[in-house]
Amino acid sequence: MASTAVSYKCPSCDAPLAFTPKNGKVTCEYCGTEFEADVIEQLFSKKEEEAAKQQAAEDAKWERRAESGEYSQDEIDAMRVFTCSSCGAELVADDNTMATECCYCGNPTMLPSRFTGDIRPDFIIPFKLTKKDAVAKLKEFYKGKDLLPDAFTANNRVEDIQGMFVPFWLFDTTANASAVYNATSDAVVTTSDEIITTTSHYRLDRSATMAFERVPADGSNRMQDEYMDSIEPFNYDEMVPFSSQYMAGYLADKYDVTAESVEPRITQRIESTCCDMLSDTTSGWDSCEEENHFVIKENGTISYAMVPVWILTTRYQDKPYTFMMNGQTGKMVGALPTDEDKKSSFFRKDFLMAAAISGVLIGSLAWMIGFI
Amino acid sequence: MKMKKIYSLLLAFVFSVSAICSIAAVSPNTVFAAPNQQKTAQAKQQNNSPRKKAKIGKCVIDQTGTLSSSDLQRIDNALLENSEKSGAILCVAILNQGLNEKGIGAYANNFADKCAKSNGKGAIVFVQDVKSRKWYIATDKKMKPALGKDSTDNKQHVEYISTDIVPHLKSNDLVKAYSTFAVKAGELAEFYNRTGDAMTVVDTTIEKIVIAIVALVIGYLYASARRSSRVAAMSNVATAAGASDYLNQGSFSLYASNDSFLYQTVTVVPRSKSDDSSDGDMSFSSSDGDHGGGGGSY
Numbered sequence: 265m266a267s268t269a270v271s272y273k274c275p276s277c278d279a280p281l282a283f284t285p286k287n288g289k290v291t292c293e294y295c296g297t298e299f300e301a302d303v304i305e306q307l308f309s310k311k312e313e314e315a316a317k318q319q320a321a322e323d324a325k326w327e328r329r330a331e332s333g334e335y336s337q338d339e340i341d342a343m344r345v346f347t348c349s350s351c352g353a354e355l356v357a358d359d360n361t362m363a364t365e366c367c368y369c370g371n372p373t374m375l376p377s378r379f380t381g382d383i384r385p386d387f388i389i390p391f392k393l394t395k396k397d398a399v400a401k402l403k404e405f406y407k408g409k410d411l412l413p414d415a416f417t418a419n420n421r422v423e424d425i426q427g428m429f430v431p432f433w434l435f436d437t438t439a440n441a442s443a444v445y446n447a448t449s450d451a452v453v454t455t456s457d458e459i460i461t462t463t464s465h466y467r468l469d470r471s472a473t474m475a476f477e478r479v480p481a482d483g484s485n486r487m488q489d490e491y492m493d494s495i496e497p498f499n500y501d502e503m504v505p506f507s508s509q510y511m512a513g514y515l516a517d518k519y520d521v522t523a524e525s526v527e528p529r530i531t532q533r534i535e536s537t538c539c540d541m542l543s544d545t546t547s548g549w550d551s552c553e554e555e556n557h558f559v560i561k562e563n564g565t566i567s568y569a570m571v572p573v574w575i576l577t578t579r580y581q582d583k584p585y586t587f588m589m590n591g592q593t594g595k596m597v598g599a600l601p602t603d604e605d606k607k608s609s610f611f612r613k614d615f616l617m618a619a620a621i622s623g624v625l626i627g628s629l630a631w632m633i634g635f636i
Numbered sequence: 637m638k639m640k641k642i643y644s645l646l647l648a649f650v651f652s653v654s655a656i657c658s659i660a661a662v663s664p665n666t667v668f669a670a671p672n673q674q675k676t677a678q679a680k681q682q683n684n685s686p687r688k689k690a691k692i693g694k695c696v697i698d699q700t701g702t703l704s705s706s707d708l709q710r711i712d713n714a715l716l717e718n719s720e721k722s723g724a725i726l727c728v729a730i731l732n733q734g735l736n737e738k739g740i741g742a743y744a745n746n747f748a749d750k751c752a753k754s755n756g757k758g759a760i761v762f763v764q765d766v767k768s769r770k771w772y773i774a775t776d777k778k779m780k781p782a783l784g785k786d787s788t789d790n791k792q793h794v795e796y797i798s799t800d801i802v803p804h805l806k807s808n809d810l811v812k813a814y815s816t817f818a819v820k821a822g823e824l825a826e827f828y829n830r831t832g833d834a835m836t837v838v839d840t841t842i843e844k845i846v847i848a849i850v851a852l853v854i855g856y857l858y859a860s861a862r863r864s865s866r867v868a869a870m871s872n873v874a875t876a877a878g879a880s881d882y883l884n885q886g887s888f889s890l891y892a893s894n895d896s897f898l899y900q901t902v903t904v905v906p907r908s909k910s911d912d913s914s915d916g917d918m919s920f921s922s923s924d925g926d927h928g929g930g931g932g933s934y
Contacts, residue, residue, distance in 0.1 A: 311874065455907075458904050462901075470892065488873075537879045609866070611860075623848060626847050
């Protein structure tokens with residue numbers, strides 16, 4: 265019987281394969297054999313097709329199992345059972361999982377039914393940075409944080425590191441933006457008795473077109489929008505047409521937030537930038553306030569891409585702290601705990617230092633000009 | 637008592653000489669004032685008002701002759717009393733010559749030197765010119781340190797003496813004006829003779845408190861700003877506000893840009909006129925290596 269999942273195993277030694285960011289090839293962790301991406305794609309495309317078909321058949325069985333009443337309808341909707349093609353174990357994955365690893369044999373496992381047909385991503389940005397890089401970046405992230413508790417860094421161990429491909433929607437559009445501003449220009453004449461200010465009021469009309477390319481918004485409910493916004497930007501020059509071989513060794517989820525759902529966020533961001541651009545053309549006035557603006561988006565297209573993210577989890581005082589790193593650029597984002605004692609101590613030191621210095625400076629100045 | 641008598645006699649002698657010189661137009665100012673100016677002043681005096689006879693007390697010369705005998709006596713008493721207490725000679729001259737700043741300063745310096753020379757003590761004098769409405773406080777060389785070490789100190793000490801005098805000059809209450817001079821100048825002279833240092837005349841307590849409060853506020857603001865920046869540095873998670881990273885920079889095309897004039901408004905604000913100086917402020921000085929002091933107008 266064909267498997268519902270495809271394990272990326274080395275054709276020569278059967279050991280797990282993983283994508284290596286350093287050389288952009290798929291490498292066997294055991295015998296060290298390196299494979300080009302297209303070779304791996306050819307090798308496994310047939311298996312992936314078979315796995316997808318088998319999954320379709322399995323889904324029917326799963327429906328029957330659901331009727332037994334052992335799972336709630338929500339659980340049934342969220343779970344799927346796959347068979348590991350390496351060891352034959354049954355893998356349970358949620359409805360969005362595209363790539364995972366077998367919890368029994370550790371083999372990187374693809375679930376082709378999640379990235380075939382209409383839901384196949386258009387692009388993928390391969391991982392450029394390794395797990396080691398992520399740990400180093402996290403340590404670097406701690407540096408210069410005066411309020412970080414000493415115990416956090418001293419006893420800190422990264423509990424979990426996961427390389428994950430996060431689904432993103434990329435929006436291309438041409439914006440046709442118009443704005444109206446109320447501006448004033450002052451002419452001041454000073455006589456011996458009075459100051460005469462003549463204010464001329466103007467209405468400014470500005471219209472412009474501008475093109476936005478691949479404005480990103482994550483399509484995953486699991487990932488917090490603020491974190492995903494914060495790891496931007498991405499270098500799209502390194503983005504390639506989707507190929508599952510880049511996901512070998514990493515986790516991957518398919519989107520569970522539709523493009524229509526994230527469109528308001530994208531619209532807001534595009535409008536904000538349009539307003540900034542138009543506002544930049546109104547310099548030279550004594551005052552200028554926007555009255556209203558309109559942004560019409562034209563020629564909009566949406567593409568679906570998988571972007572690399574390292575997720576690092578650590579624990580401090582029984583509370584988990586999650587950090588995320590852009591797997592392409594290395595930008596680390598996260599929120600660190602704050603030591604309240606340090607906060608007070610720094611405040612006291614800063615206060616005393618600034619008060620003493622300013623007191624001496626002002627006192628000296630006052631003494632020099634004869635104020636005291 | 638003997639000493640007091642001798643002292644009084646000497647003073648009387650000095651003032652008598654000065655008064656005679658002044659009346660005979662050989663007063664100290666003739667040394668410094670231009671002859672034409674002197675003549676013009678005298679001519680004007682003769683034309684406009686009948687000349688009043690100059691009055692001379694033990695410590696006061698009144699060229700204007702406006703002081704009553706009792707007022708003259710009261711001023712004399714105040715000056716003598718404080719001169720005795722302080723160990724310095726305190727004298728007053730009231731002129732009617734229309735002297736300018738330089739002229740009144742030179743007159744006062746000369747007057748102070750003459751007063752001091754008479755008995756070897758230091759002198760502090762007050763000269764008032766009722767015609768030009770100027771006043772001047774001068775010391776001789778010996779009493780100069782009583783007004784401080786430098787020009788800033790000198791100014792502060794002159795203002796310390798004059799602040800309470802000038803309002804009385806304005807209201808023509810000369811008894812109060814010169815009694816005040818006697819007290820304040822005597823105070824400075826007494827302190828100097830006792831300690832060898834100029835008295836501290838400026839109370840800077842409020843200024844120091846203000847500086848301390850300003851320093852504390854600056855300290856608080858700085859510490860708060862630093863705290864905010866430290867707290868902000870602990871997290872870099874934020875919602876993206878714009879999409880400028882994804883704007884195709886070459887694609888921006890401004891196809892309409894119209895500035896339409898609507899209307900005009902005019903605002904007129906009267907300029908505030910600042911007061912040049914307050915009562916008693918020193919506005920000029922003829923102090924030199926041998927004299928301290930300064931003067932102003934009222």
